[in-house]
Amino acid sequence: MRTIETDVLVVGAGPAGSMAAKYAALGGARTLLIEKRQEIGSPVRCGEGVSRSWMEECGVKPDPRWIANQVEGARIYAPNGACMIVNEKQAGNEVGIVLERDQFDKALAEQAIKAGADVLLKTYASNITRSNGTVTGITGKTLGEDLEVKAKVVIGADGFESQVGRWAGLHTGLKTRDVDATLQYRLANIDCDRRYCDFYLGSIAPGGYIWVFPKGEDVANVGIGVQLSQLQGKADTRSLLDRWIARQPGLAKGKPLDIVAGAVSTCKPLPKTVTGGLMLVGDAARLIDPITGGGIANGCISGKLAGEVAAQALQAGDVSPQFLHKYERAWRARMEKTLLRNWMAKEKLVKLSDDVFNRIIATLAEVNLPHLTTYTLLKAVQEKHPELVKELAELLTEP
Amino acid sequence: MIVDNNVCLHCGACIGICPPNAMFLYETSTIVFLPHCTECGLCAQVCPVGAIDGTPGEPTPPALRKAGAAAVSGSGNGNGNGHGVEAAP
Ligand SMILES: Cc1cc2nc3c(=O)[nH]c(=O)nc-3n(C[C@H](O)[C@H](O)[C@H](O)COP(=O)(O)OP(=O)(O)OC[C@H]3O[C@@H](n4cnc5c(N)ncnc54)[C@H](O)[C@@H]3O)c2cc1C
Ligand code: SF4
Ligand code: SF4
Numbered sequence: 001m002r003t004i005e006t007d008v009l010v011v012g013a014g015p016a017g018s019m020a021a022k023y024a025a026l027g028g029a030r031t032l033l034i035e036k037r038q039e040i041g042s043p044v045r046c047g048e049g050v051s052r053s054w055m056e057e058c059g060v061k062p063d064p065r066w067i068a069n070q071v072e073g074a075r076i077y078a079p080n081g082a083c084m085i086v087n088e089k090q091a092g093n094e095v096g097i098v099l100e101r102d103q104f105d106k107a108l109a110e111q112a113i114k115a116g117a118d119v120l121l122k123t124y125a126s127n128i129t130r131s132n133g134t135v136t137g138i139t140g141k142t143l144g145e146d147l148e149v150k151a152k153v154v155i156g157a158d159g160f161e162s163q164v165g166r167w168a169g170l171h172t173g174l175k176t177r178d179v180d181a182t183l184q185y186r187l188a189n190i191d192c193d194r195r196y197c198d199f200y201l202g203s204i205a206p207g208g209y210i211w212v213f214p215k216g217e218d219v220a221n222v223g224i225g226v227q228l229s230q231l232q233g234k235a236d237t238r239s240l241l242d243r244w245i246a247r248q249p250g251l252a253k254g255k256p257l258d259i260v261a262g263a264v265s266t267c268k269p270l271p272k273t274v275t276g277g278l279m280l281v282g283d284a285a286r287l288i289d290p291i292t293g294g295g296i297a298n299g300c301i302s303g304k305l306a307g308e309v310a311a312q313a314l315q316a317g318d319v320s321p322q323f324l325h326k327y328e329r330a331w332r333a334r335m336e337k338t339l340l341r342n343w344m345a346k347e348k349l350v351k352l353s354d355d356v357f358n359r360i361i362a363t364l365a366e367v368n369l370p371h372l373t374t375y376t377l378l379k380a381v382q383e384k385h386p387e388l389v390k391e392l393a394e395l396l397t398e399p
Numbered sequence: 400m401i402v403d404n405n406v407c408l409h410c411g412a413c414i415g416i417c418p419p420n421a422m423f424l425y426e427t428s429t430i431v432f433l434p435h436c437t438e439c440g441l442c443a444q445v446c447p448v449g450a451i452d453g454t455p456g457e458p459t460p461p462a463l464r465k466a467g468a469a470a471v472s473g474s475g476n477g478n479g480n481g482h483g484v485e486a487a488p
Contacts, residue, residue: 235449
């Protein structure tokens with residue numbers, strides 16, 4: 001049995017965990033980051049599409065080492081094939097990036113290490129320890145040896161699995177309509193336009209969408225997300241994707257370099273992400289954007305906020321839920337409104353028929369919106385087809 | 400509920416949605432079921448590649464559950480709230 005004492009323990013070295021470890025260490029806390037895989041960032045479990053808008057805030061400088069491709073914008077396809085182009089400026093970003101996620105995750109972990117954090121690989125938590133209702137560490141294994149880590153603050157960054165939080169009694173369970181099952185191939189030898197990330201909507205991917213994110217001239221991540229409540233048979237997700245690819249001449253000839261499965265949450269913000277001695281960040285806190293299914297940005301931002309609060313809590317000698325609640329207030333101030341609005345929009349989108357998607361995309365393809373938000377999009381549709389957005393009226397109340 | 404490890408991609412989707420948190424990705428390569436699995440079938444439904452066999456109500460073989468508990472209890476210590484991976488009866 002190996003026993004380690006530390007100030008801050010971060011469980012999971014994804015983007016959220018590395019950010020948390022970095023900012024905890026920068027704040028002067030003795031910080032340990034544990035990761036159950038043998039290699040940070042690998043295997044990749046991601047479509048790798050991300051905007052740049054949040055990077056400066058998190059001290060992340062775009063680096064050619066982890067940029068596979070920079071895109072000008074996104075193309076959103078209606079079920080009938082009509083397409084609407086959204087350039088990144090309209091969406092309020094500079095250019096979108098398709099990552100080398102394995103390199104990106106390693107670069108973030110390097111930042112944590114440089115800031116002074118310690119790292120243990122092939123080390124997992126299998127339970128938490130508690131005293132008087134406060135989380136005091138974890139038990140698990142490191143390279144096969146029994147491990148106990150005693151920590152003043154634990155940060156749960158264990159991704160979609162989100163077990164650390166549930167062991168501590170935080171409710172991170174999901175309704176079946178708030179989860180998308182996902183599958184993706186990295187296809188080589190295909191025809192794709194590296195200038196755009198493509199999104200395909202409609203019954204080809206019930207309650208979700210199909211994406212094609214180009215990594216280069218003839219390689220792209222081609223994946224699907226399907227709402228769990230709309231899945232029936234075994235391996236439905238795979239059949240839907242395989243059938244769709246087979247019908248795309250430019251893609252059907254491709255062969256896979258890898259296959260990636262997973263799930264993303266599309267829920268509204270959780271009521272509670274903090275308890276005595278424990279904060280949840282990133283996917284573990286269900287901070288994924290309910291419309292896009294993207295979680296890297298919110299993961300990094302929440303990781304940073306939690307790392308900072310952990311360091312402050314140690315300096316104040318107060319790891320009570322009241323003190324750690326500062327973190328929860330901070331992430332809510334930063335992203336809760338958008339998450340909630342996008343969740344409400346998602347709730348409506350998942351019910352739209354192919355016909356309605358066709359009409360909405362046709363309308364939006366005609367108007368040229370200078371600035372794209374859920375609000376401006378809906379407003380534009382409302383002007384032409386008020387009947388289509390009747391259902392969405394509540395989202396149109398304030399800009 | 401049975402996981403076919405020849406098909407499983409170890410993505411953790413099943414673990415994240417399991418309502419009673421009764422699964423564990425052990426050593427990043429083996430999914431195990433814990434005794435408090437309720438046989439709801441959600442893990443089989445979410446699995447993108449169909450690696451889990453079992454319909455709602457179909458019992459997880461007791462041997463598998465026991466193996467699951469044993470696999471993770473070595474390090475568990477019973478301090479959790481019953482949703483953790485400490486050895487169960
Ligand atoms: C198919 C797919 C495509 C996606 N595409 C995109 C996209 O294009 N853009 C985007 O922004 N987001 C995308 N996402 C979501 C994105 O991958 C996540 O939001 C992001 O990885 C969240 O980061 P995280 O640090 O919270 O969790 P993760 O990156 O999942 O990291 C969690 C880490 O914790 C480790 N861990 C788990 N349990 C334990 C334990 N008990 N002990 C020790 N370590 C543990 C895991 O091994 C893992 O390394 C996609 C997701 C999927 C599944
Ligand atoms: S969802 Fe399927 S592929 Fe993913 S870990 Fe579970 S059994 Fe394996
Ligand atoms: S059947 Fe239900 S309770 Fe049992 S492991 Fe699967 S999801 Fe969890």
